[in-house]
Amino acid sequence: MKKKEAARIxxxxxxxxxxxxxxxxxxxxxxxxxxxDLSEATREMDELxxxxxxxxxxxxxxxxxPLLTLLCYRLCGGEQEAGPDIHRLALAFEYxxxxxxxxxxxxxxxxxxxxxxxxxxxxxxxAAILAGDFLHARSMLLVGREGGAAALEVxxxxxxxxxxxxxxxxxxxxxxxxxxxxxxxxxxGKTARLIGxxxxxxxxxxxxxQQGRQALRHxxxxxxxxxxxxxxxxxxxxxxxxxxxxxxxxxxxxxxxLPLIMALNHMKGNDRQHVLSLLNGVVEERRQGxxxxxxxxxxxxxxTLAREKAEAMIATALSELESLASPANQTEVxxxxxxAHFVLQRDK
Amino acid sequence: MKKKEAARIxxxxxxxxxxxxxxxxxxxxxxxxxxxDLSEATREMDELxxxxxxxxxxxxxxxxxPLLTLLCYRLCGGEQEAGPDIHRLALAFEYxxxxxxxxxxxxxxxxxxxxxxxxxxxxxxxAAILAGDFLHARSMLLVGREGGAAALEVxxxxxxxxxxxxxxxxxxxxxxxxxxxxxxxxxxGKTARLIGxxxxxxxxxxxxxQQGRQALRHxxxxxxxxxxxxxxxxxxxxxxxxxxxxxxxxxxxxxxxLPLIMALNHMKGNDRQHVLSLLNGVVEERRQGxxxxxxxxxxxxxxTLAREKAEAMIATALSELESLASPANQTEVxxxxxxAHFVLQRDK
Numbered sequence: 001m002k003k004k005e006a007a008r009i010x011x012x013x014x015x016x017x018x019x020x021x022x023x024x025x026x027x028x029x030x031x032x033x034x035x036x037d038l039s040e041a042t043r044e045m046d047e048l049x050x051x052x053x054x055x056x057x058x059x060x061x062x063x064x065x066p067l068l069t070l071l072c073y074r075l076c077g078g079e080q081e082a083g084p085d086i087h088r089l090a091l092a093f094e095y096x097x098x099x100x101x102x103x104x105x106x107x108x109x110x111x112x113x114x115x116x117x118x119x120x121x122x123x124x125x126x127a128a129i130l131a132g133d134f135l136h137a138r139s140m141l142l143v144g145r146e147g148g149a150a151a152l153e154v155x156x157x158x159x160x161x162x163x164x165x166x167x168x169x170x171x172x173x174x175x176x177x178x179x180x181x182x183x184x185x186x187x188x189g190k191t192a193r194l195i196g197x198x199x200x201x202x203x204x205x206x207x208x209x210q211q212g213r214q215a216l217r218h219x220x221x222x223x224x225x226x227x228x229x230x231x232x233x234x235x236x237x238x239x240x241x242x243x244x245x246x247x248x249x250x251x252x253x254x255x256x257x258l259p260l261i262m263a264l265n266h267m268k269g270n271d272r273q274h275v276l277s278l279l280n281g282v283v284e285e286r287r288q289g290x291x292x293x294x295x296x297x298x299x300x301x302x303x304t305l306a307r308e309k310a311e312a313m314i315a316t317a318l319s320e321l322e323s324l325a326s327p328a329n330q331t332e333v334x335x336x337x338x339x340a341h342f343v344l345q346r347d348k
Numbered sequence: 349m350k351k352k353e354a355a356r357i358x359x360x361x362x363x364x365x366x367x368x369x370x371x372x373x374x375x376x377x378x379x380x381x382x383x384x385d386l387s388e389a390t391r392e393m394d395e396l397x398x399x400x401x402x403x404x405x406x407x408x409x410x411x412x413x414p415l416l417t418l419l420c421y422r423l424c425g426g427e428q429e430a431g432p433d434i435h436r437l438a439l440a441f442e443y444x445x446x447x448x449x450x451x452x453x454x455x456x457x458x459x460x461x462x463x464x465x466x467x468x469x470x471x472x473x474x475a476a477i478l479a480g481d482f483l484h485a486r487s488m489l490l491v492g493r494e495g496g497a498a499a500l501e502v503x504x505x506x507x508x509x510x511x512x513x514x515x516x517x518x519x520x521x522x523x524x525x526x527x528x529x530x531x532x533x534x535x536x537g538k539t540a541r542l543i544g545x546x547x548x549x550x551x552x553x554x555x556x557x558q559q560g561r562q563a564l565r566h567x568x569x570x571x572x573x574x575x576x577x578x579x580x581x582x583x584x585x586x587x588x589x590x591x592x593x594x595x596x597x598x599x600x601x602x603x604x605x606l607p608l609i610m611a612l613n614h615m616k617g618n619d620r621q622h623v624l625s626l627l628n629g630v631v632e633e634r635r636q637g638x639x640x641x642x643x644x645x646x647x648x649x650x651x652t653l654a655r656e657k658a659e660a661m662i663a664t665a666l667s668e669l670e671s672l673a674s675p676a677n678q679t680e681v682x683x684x685x686x687x688a689h690f691v692l693q694r695d696k
Contacts, residue, residue: 041508046515103481107474126455126518129477133451133484134511140488141504149492152500156489160389163482167394170474 015345019338023067030066031058033087034094041138048123052131056119057098064339065093065195068223069202072216075324075332078206089146089205092155093198095139100162102132107166108253115244143201151201158197165189169255178256180265184225191231192224199223215320219336222317226343229310232257233303234348236294243348248290252283258309260293263302271296307344314340363693367686371415378414379406381435382442389486396471400479404467405446412687413441413543417550420564423672423680426554437494437553440503441546443487448510450480455514456601463592491549499549506545513537517603526604528613532573539579540572547571563668567684570665575691577658580605581651582696584642591696596638600631606657608641611650619644655692662688 034057042050069090078086104110105118106128112118120128136159143155169186172178199220203213234243235250236259250257256264256279264272275296278289297303317340325333382405390398417438426434452458453466454476460466468476484507491503517534520526547568551561582591583598584607598605604612604627612620623644626637645651665688673681 045508045512046519048519049512049515100481103477107477127515129451129455130511130514130518133448133480134508136481136484137488137504137507137511140485140492141500144488144492144497144500144504148497152489152492156485156492159485160393160482163478163485164393164397166478167397167475170478171394171396 015338015341019335019342022335022338026067026070027063030063030070030087030090030094034091037088037091037138037142048127049131049134052119052123052127053135055122056102056128056131057094057135059114059116061094061098061114063094065097065198066090067339068195068198068220068336069093069205071332071336072199072202072208072220073206075216075329075336076203076206076208076212077328078202083207084146084205086146086202086205088142089151089201090198092139092142092146093194095135095142096155096159097194099132099135099139102128102135104166106132112244147201147205151204154197154200154204158193161189161193163189165191165193172256173254175256178261180258180261183256183258183261187225187228188221191228192221195224195227196220212324215323219317219320219340222313222320223340223343226310226313226317226340229258229306229313230343230346233259233306233310234346236297237303238348248287248294251290251293252286254279254283254286258306259297259302261302262305263297263300266300266302267296310344314344363686363689367683367690370683370686374415374418375411378411378418378435378438378442382439385436385439385486385490396475397479397482400467400471400475401483403470404450404476404479405442405483407462407464409442409446409462411442413445413546414438415687416543416546416568416684417441417553419680419684420547420550420556420568421554423564423677423684424551424554424556424560425676426550431555432494432553434494434550434553436490437499437549438546440487440490440494441542443483443490444503444507445542447480447483447487450476450483452514454480460592495549495553499552502545502549502552506541509537509541511537513539513541520604521602523604526609528606528609531604531606531609535573535576536569539576540569543572543575544568560672563671567665567668567688570661570668571688571691574658574661574665574688577606577654577661578691578694581607581654581658582694584645585651586695596635596642599638599641600634602627602631602634606654607645607650609650610653611645611648614648614650615644658692662692 038050038053038057042053066087067090070086073083073086073090080086101113102119105113106120106125109120110118111121116122118128119131123131140152140155144152147155165186165188168182168189172182172186196217197220200213200217203216208216232250235245235257236247238245238247240246251260260275264275267275275293278286278293318337321333321336321340386398386401386405390401414435415438418434421431421434421438428434449461450467453461454468454473457468458466459469464470466476467479471479488500488503492500495503513534513536516530516537520530520534544565545568548561548565551564556564580598583593583605584595586593586595588594599608608623612623615623623641626634626641666685669681669684669688
């Protein structure tokens with residue numbers, strides 16, 4: 001057992017290191033273009049707005065979404081010299097993602113984000129809402145400008161889906177009848193649609209046909225779902241020292257995520273009743289019950305089953321990717337493959 | 349004096365009635381297209397989202413912004429049958445305007461909007477932020493789809509200017525050194541730029557050349573500034589029974605608007621010191637001082653001078669408009685003229 005464990009860690013470390021090496025220059029370029037674009041966009045703007053946007057954007061984020069746009073663009077044969085300004089197009093996804101985080105942190109009254117005060121804490125709620133609106137508008141402008149009408153349609157649909165996912169989650173909070181299907185509807189909207197759009201718009205800009213566009217969209221959707229499932233697992237099982245978040249936040253907020261849904265499907269009698277009454281009760285009782293609920297989920301296979309779902313999602317994402325592999329795009333396919341594997345291995 | 353007063357009211361009533369008759373069918377059409385568009389946009393969405401958006405949009409608003417787009421389109425020779433779906437393009441301005449109101453009401457913790465609970469009160473802050481984001485995205489989609497890349501540039505610039513104006517206002521709150529110039533910078537961003545964009549994009553879609561586009565943009569900018577100055581006058585002088593708002597809100601929030609800026613320019617000695625200390629003091633003292641400050645502003649000509657500025661703005665707007673008048677567009681010019689006059693006469 002120990003040997004297997006050790007082997008797994010080595011593979012994980014290798015994947016992580018290989019991925020890091022492969023994407024490092026791309027991330028540097030994305031961040032450089034982001035600085036240029038922001039300085040252009042905020043040239044005649046209030047200095048405080050510029051400061052808030054910088055604070056919120058340069059926070060050690062992994063730039064996964066613009067990376068996906070860039071890689072899918074190249075995978076489909078897009079060339080930096082000929083096509084649209086692909087980096088600016090890619091940026092739109094980081095902007096929209098961050099705009100959503102600013103607003104989410106206001107909504108959740110979050111205090112920390114990536115180990116430091118969230119924008120709403122550092123600069124206040126007003127600044128967080130307005131800076132989110134600013135990035136939102138800028139993201140739409142970049143997509144319309146660099147990607148054209150078709151890209152804007154995909155982008156705006158994904159934005160609407162994000163809002164829809166949040167609304168669904170809002171309605172579902174404390175609803176213990178929530179099933180797997182409803183959970184997937186939420187994470188599709190909240191997370192996967194934007195990641196799918198980042199891939200699809202990269203493909204579109206790179207000149208992909210219908211098949212390439214759809215395969216990469218599906219790659220992104222499955223990657224995004226797996227990503228969110230792992231996020232929801234880490235909410236229970238993550239190491240606060242690594243994730244920077246306390247465990248059991250979702251449960252405390254009355255959010256039913258996949259591990260608990262899977263476990264509830266198997267729980268019977270008193271245990272089930274107790275969990276349901278906690279979900280419909282007051283937040284303080286839930287906070288005290290986190291450790292117990294985590295143990296229940298574990299004993300009812302909730303974590304294992306949820307992880308298996310994430311693994312199945314990644315398998316689908318990989319098979320979509322393989323359908324497009326060719327000698328010409330092996331670099332991009334290799335990185336996107338590493339990225340998919342990494343989603344299952346991340347610990348924060 | 350009384351005779352003159354009576355005559356003025358009659359003219360005002362006539363302007364109001366003529367305007368109402370002229371725009372009524374256009375407003376009906378705009379609202380019908382809005383219903384259609386929303387039902388299309390929210391077809392696969394959470395029902396609660398749809399409900400919130402409806403609640404926030406159908407609130408007796410005057411639809412000034414889409415009206416301006418529509419009228420400027422026709423004024424420049426745009427025809428309903430040939431061009432883009434001009435009503436959908438026009439709607440974008442109502443969506444963006446309402447999205448901004450949703451977010452502003454969250455920011456200001458407003459309780460009422462147009463005589464009924466604001467969205468953040470009726471459905472909560474989360475719903476208000478998210479529904480605003482949804483309308484924001486939809487507005488960008490409609491502009492990109494119906495107006496093309498050039499329109500999207502203008503629209504996004506106006507959105508960024510709105511955020512910028514709010515930031516400027518945020519920084520200026522309680523800053524008694526605020527001068528006329530800084531005030532205009534705020535209202536340009538907060539109000540006028542979007543109204544200017546509504547006119548300019550209508551002109552652009554209607555096939556206007558550079559001159560027509562610029563004249564209508566300037567018409568809109570000046571109309572918007574005058575509109576905001578009158579708004580700021582009504583904040584002190586409006587009848588709460590008609591405006592639906594208490595008097596002196598801006599002063600209570602520490603916002604320096606044109607009437608007080610004008611009066612401060614003329615105040616000297618103790619009065620000035622007292623007003624400045626109130627502005628930098630606590631909200632409760634300001635609330636108690638509203639009647640006194642209103643009297644001071646009046647005795648230092650603040651209201652008269654501010655009103656004169658609004659009148660000058662409307663005169664400029666009208667002269668921009670006249671530069672485009674021709675026998676072919678006399679209906680549209682007549683309505684836009686009435687609209688400009690009406691801005692000075694509104695009491696809510």
